[in-house]
Amino acid sequence: MKCKFLVVLIIMLSFSCKNDSMILDVESPQSNLKVSFNLNAEGEPFYQVMFNNKTVVDTSYLGFEFTNAEALKDDLKIITTATNSFNETWQMPWGEQVDVVNHYNELKVELQETSEPKRKLNIVFRVYDDGIGFRYEFPEQEGWTEALIKDEHTEFNLTKDYNTFWIPGDWDIYEHLYSTTKLSEIDALKYVGHVNLAQTYIPENAVNTPVTMVGDDNTHLSFHEAALVDYSGMTLKVDTENLNLKSNLVGSENTDYKVKRSLPFHTPWRTLQITDNAPDLIESKLIVNLNEPNKLGDVSWFKPMKYTGVWWEMHLGKSSWDYGMTQDMNTWTDPGKSNGTHGATTENVKRFIDFSAKNNIRGVLVEGWNTGWEHWIGFEDREGVFDFVTPYPDYDIDEVTRYAKEKGVEIIMHHETSAATETYEKQQDTAYALMQKYGMHAVKSGYVGKILPKGEYHHGQYMVNHYNNAAIKAAKYEVAVNAHEPIKATGLRRTYPNIISREGLRGQEFNAWAEDGGNPPEHLPxxxxxxxxxxxIDFTPGIFNIKFDEFKKDNQVNTTIAQQxxxxxxxxxxxxxxxxxxxxxxxxxxxxxxxxxxxxxxxxxxxxxxxxxxxxxxxxxxxxxxxxxxxxxxxxxxxxxxxxxxxxxxxxxxxxxxxxxxxxxxxxxxxxxxxxxxxxxxxxxxxxxxxxxxxxxxxxxxxxxx
CATH class of the missing domain: 3.20.20.70 (Aldolase class I)
Structure with a gap:
């Protein structure tokens, strides 16, 4: 990958403990954005954000609570501050564009408690013309080797009652319709127990990110996070009276902490995109820029593609994922008979291969090809159910892959884990090796259901690590991952370009079976x-049969064919x-x-x-x-x-x-x-x-x- 670098470092250090001698402000390259940092009289750290000379984030405090130590949120002093400027142009191996400008000014503040045990904490701000990112750094230090974070207290104290586009802060799923209300009117708890969702847990009045807001002065804000690695996903708790957002990390029923890390470490970036118009939000590359450069090197083995597959017909009820025969989880006990509706048959998949080859479509996704589908829906204990290398009797994987190669089409693998993480982790190497054997370079993974082991949630630290580790391991086999029921995207596609896409929203399939009428026309805008x-986003567009009465007369796609x-x-x-x-x-x-x-x-x-x-x-x-x-x-x-x-x-x-x-x-x-x-x-x-x-x-x- 070719990169052009222009790096200008301007280090300004001060060893005085007096705030008036410190550099406590940092502006964006074009000076339209400004971040100010300071401590109050109690030694509590806070920051403010100005955009076009207006305060958009007022005095907002920062800090942590731990289960194995006292809180770290006051009694602090500034030891040093440092600033630098950075400007590079890097290239995406695939993406919305080739060249990406990464230009920011940075402020790093080193803090220390004034009393014992005198723990240290750094806060780093990066200010771009289109937004800001900041994170906490826990440096290596004597007497503190492990942090058990009970919660992170990052505030965004807003100055206006913005029009807000939000989904509830669900710890298990992002598949909610967006609500549009004033910030002061957010009520996430009304979505508790939504009937259309496979799993859901909304513990408080919080929203998931990205959450986007629009002011009456046309200021556009979007809150999110970047580089989510070995940490818990962040929701934002809403104080509707004071127009305040506060980070609330996704937890676990199995521990009294939400994040466990050994020092030294740093948190993900807390991000705020700020523009004066809506289109610039989409054109912003703040999230990917806050991630580390490519660690995989050449990923030319993955080629962006269009694909077809036996997926929509299953949601319509034309065919099924399961074969419908008797199985004891280890061996076939009876050759049995197909239920007659199985979608992933050799014959049916060949039909999709032929169609793709004729129509400039390079891939075919095959769901329901492997054993185990009869046994997971409705079962609380799903460990050991799926086999990621054994096909059903009516799916000849050798013949299908041979035929696809002959036609110039690539088969896309499907791994439905049923959220049984230990089963999947045990089989990942053999599953990815099978893909490598057949020349498959992309897999769609799924995590429908409550996470196993019990007590974990889709968006907690345990699962963040699972999703990321699965993709990192896949890269060793030249496999790219398209995850469904995932953790949120946070720009890791820059660091690991085999993280190609994901679901993480209410997708097209809700139009086929949701009891609330599917996705309304405002959903995608x-x-x-x-x-x-x-x-x-793997949204799966292109539905031409908008009203599929022959399959489900009470459902339809709520767009025109031109919008598809x-x-x-x-x-x-x-x-x-x-x-x-x-x-x-x-x-x-x-x-x-x-x-x-x-x-x-x-x-x-x-x-x-x-x-x-x-x-x-x-x-x-x-x-x-x-x-x-x-x-x-x-x-x-x-x-x-x-x-x-x-x-x-x-x-x-x-x-x-x-x-x-x-x-x-x-x-x-x-x-x-x-x-x-x-x-x-x-x-x-x-x-x-x-x-x-x-x-x-x-x-x-x-x-x-x-």
Whole structure:
């Protein structure tokens, strides 16, 4: 990987203990953001954040509670401060763009207790033009070797009652619909026991991150964390009266602490993206920049791809994950008979391989191929159920992989762990080795159900380590991981580029079976400015059969077909599924052409417009070809955009194909109404385009040989 570095270090040290001789402020490179740090009279550390000369985070205190030591939150003094500036341009091996500018100013404050045992704590702030990150460092020190953190008390004391887009601080799942309320009106506890969720635990009035806010002065804030390693996931407890957010780490029923670490160590970065418009939130690379550089080296064995698979038909009820025969968990006791609906058969998978090969789709995901599916749903003890190397009798893995290779298609492995972590960890090496044997370079992992061992939660330190360690081990076998029911994305894809995508939101499958009617039209215009800020999303777009009455008459996808096409550009992932059934694509060859054409790996990304929760339009330039693709979506309200193609290359003509909502299109009343128009476009041209209620548009712009 090529990197360009321009590093300027300006170290300013002071050995006086008087605050007035210390450097306690740090500004962003363009001086639009400023962070101030200090101690109050009791020695409590606090910080403030100013944006465009306005205070957005007022006096906010920092500190820790431990189970094996006294709290560390007061009686502190400043020992030294240091600042430095850093500017580099690094390159993504895959991603939304090639070049990423990482430019910040840093303030490091070294603190120590004034009385015994005189423990030390450092706080580091990095200030970018688009936000801030700060973390705690626990240096090596005599007499303190292990920290058992009961809780971390990081505050964000806000100055306004922002309009907030949030999901509850669930310790087990992120698959909630977003609520839009004032900060002062957040009530996460009303979502306790949600019927559509496989597992859920909401202990208090808190929100999960990223949580995005918009002020009446157009200030946009989004709170999250970066580089979550060997630590517990952070929720934000909401004080609705005082407009205050406070970190509350995900815990465990098995310990009286939430994080156990040996010194020295540092916490994840606590992040706050700050912009004066919505599009800049999406274009920000704050989260990935706060992560360490690539530790894997060359990962060219993973290629971004579109894929199909036996997944949607299972959610529709056309086929099943399980084979339906008798098994004693170790050997087959009876050759038995298939239940007749098993989806992962050799014949059915070959059908998807043929379709993919014909339509510029490089992968096929096979779920339900391995033994154990009959025995895990509803069973509390799921350890030992799944076998990650033994296929069902009607799935010939040798023949399938041979056939796929012949057709130029890669099989994507599926590992549903059923959240039985010890079983998965014991089998990971053999499971990844099997993938390596067959030349499979991507796996979709799943963690449906309550975590085993009992008492652990999906977002606690135990599982953070499990998810990360699984991906690190996978890299040794040249396997990339797309995790479902995951821990949140925090930019680790920079450090470990085989962490390619994840779920971590309420996905497309809820449209097929959720009792509350599925995802409303506003869902994805919120997701683009919340969940997507943390990293790639495996949302599984491309449903053409919007109203699938032949399978489930009470469910449907709540968008137009044009919006389903737009999602390939709007919702970013290096793996994008063409999720619908083969027969539904073959019945709609004209809109299918966009899925054939659209890229999946990008040289450049431009957010053309956007309003959180309402609409967004994104243009992306494909690596290698230089072709551009544009996608736009809206909520339940129709809107007309005036697009200007000022992002196109100079002196280049493009053949444009526009897939847009028809005149009578409507997400519920007429979702299949689509118009396809062809024209030429050049840089600077303008185009007026109307999006229907719950609608969208997609444009392919292919370079024309001049």
């Amino acid at each position: 919120i997701v683009a400015f919340t969940r997507m800020l943390s990293g790639p 096409l737009a999602l390939y550009v709007v919702i970013y992932s290096p793996v994008q599924m063409a999720a619908d059934l083969v027969e539904h694509y073959e019945a709609n060859p004209e809109p299918l052409q966009f899925i054939r054409d659209v890229g999946v790996d990008w040289e450049e990304t431009k957010v053309l417009n956007g309003k959180v929760g309402d609409y967004v339009t994104i243009a992306r330039k494909e690596r290698q070809t230089g072709n551009w693709f544009v996608g736009g979506i809206t909520d339940e309200n129709s809107i007309t955009h005036e697009l200007t193609f000022d992002f196109l290359d100079e002196d280049q003509t493009y053949d444009a194909t526009i897939y847009k909502d028809g005149k009578e299109a409507h997400w519920n009343d007429n979702p299949l109404d689509i118009e396809i128009e062809k024209m030429e476009q050049t840089k600077g041209n303008k185009l007026s385009i109307k999006l229907a209620e719950g609608g969208g548009f997609a444009i392919s712009l292919k370079k024309k040989n001049n």
